[in-house]
Amino acid sequence: MAVTTDSRAKNTPAPDSPAPAGTTVSPAQGRAARQVTDLIALLLPLLAFVVPVVLVRRDLISSGILLLNIFAPWVSCLVASYASMGWHARTYDGGLLSARTLTGRHTIDLARLTKVGRLEVPVQTRMDDRLILTDTHGVRLVLDKLAGGDETVDALVRRALLARPPGAEVIVSDRAAERLDLRKEVTRPRRRLKPGRKIREGVIDNVPLLAFFVLTPVCFGVTVLAWLLANPG
Structure with missing residues (x-):
């Protein structure tokens, strides 16, 4: 009796492969990288908010740099998802x-x-x-x-x-x-x-749209707040 590919995939264990030459494989490999990228994703919006505000208030850079707050949360999400x-x-x-x-x-x-x-x-x-x-x-x-x-x-x-x-x-x-x-x-x-x-299924189908409507007001709100703090009075 013929066996389909799907049947083999479900019922036949895959043989373990030896590591190719030059490849080192060990448990916990990548843990430090995950911790670093998670920290970057967490701190990026905060740094993009605080550092430009401080530098603009001291007249070290122009106010245009405050626009980083529009993009930082999006970049943070990409780092967390794709790293x-x-x-x-x-x-x-x-x-x-x-x-x-x-x-x-x-x-x-x-x-x-x-x-x-x-x-x-x-x-x-x-x-x-x-x-x-x-x-x-x-x-x-x-x-x-x-x-x-x-x-x-x-x-x-x-x-x-x-x-x-x-x-x-x-x-x-x-x-x-x-x-x-x-x-x-x-x-x-x-x-x-x-x-x-x-x-829910409907939420998954509209993730990009929902992310846009949730994150966009937040990004603009934080940018406006950064502008007000950097240019008091």
């Missing part, structure tokens, strides 16, 4: 999943996942749909596919989650559970998986 975006993802010995990112190589320990989320962003005529994986080391990796082979990142993560012992309480968002076909498992009382946040 851990992975490509060329592969599995390695020891149940490790590693991929290249903009901030270097990030390596997730699949046996020690703590959170599984889902990033969905409408892009022209399609949806950019990726899983957000976080392990106990604090490493985060955003993926949509693996490099080569029949295995999919969905099957790999689903198998890792179902292998977790009772009481592990891995947080799985409602949208991620839907993608991984784990909604029933999340609601079971064994508490192997713990329900995460729920976002």
Whole structure:
């Protein structure tokens, strides 16, 4: 009887790959990069507000620099969302999943996942749909596919989650559970998986529009406030 590709992806474990020559893979790899990028995303709007105000008040720069406050929150969101975006993802010995990112190589320990989320962003005529994986080391990796082979990142993560012992309480968002076909498992009382946040389908479809209407007034409000503080009286 013929076996389809989807069946193999769900039922056949992917063999662990040896690290290519020159590639170093280890648990917690990418944790420092995640901490730095999260800090940058958090502090960027604050620095873009405080530093220009101080410099303008001392007549060291022109007031035009205050317009940075319009763009800083958007840049901050992009840093937080895309710094851990992975490509060329592969599995390695020891149940490790590693991929290249903009901030270097990030390596997730699949046996020690703590959170599984889902990033969905409408892009022209399609949806950019990726899983957000976080392990106990604090490493985060955003993926949509693996490099080569029949295995999919969905099957790999689903198998890792179902292998977790009772009481592990891995947080799985409602949208991620839907993608991984784990909604029933999340609601079971064994508490192997713990329900995460729920976002309605209609909200996901309009994320760019909602972000525009939420962030734009905030950006302009902060810019006006910076202008008033930098030019008192």
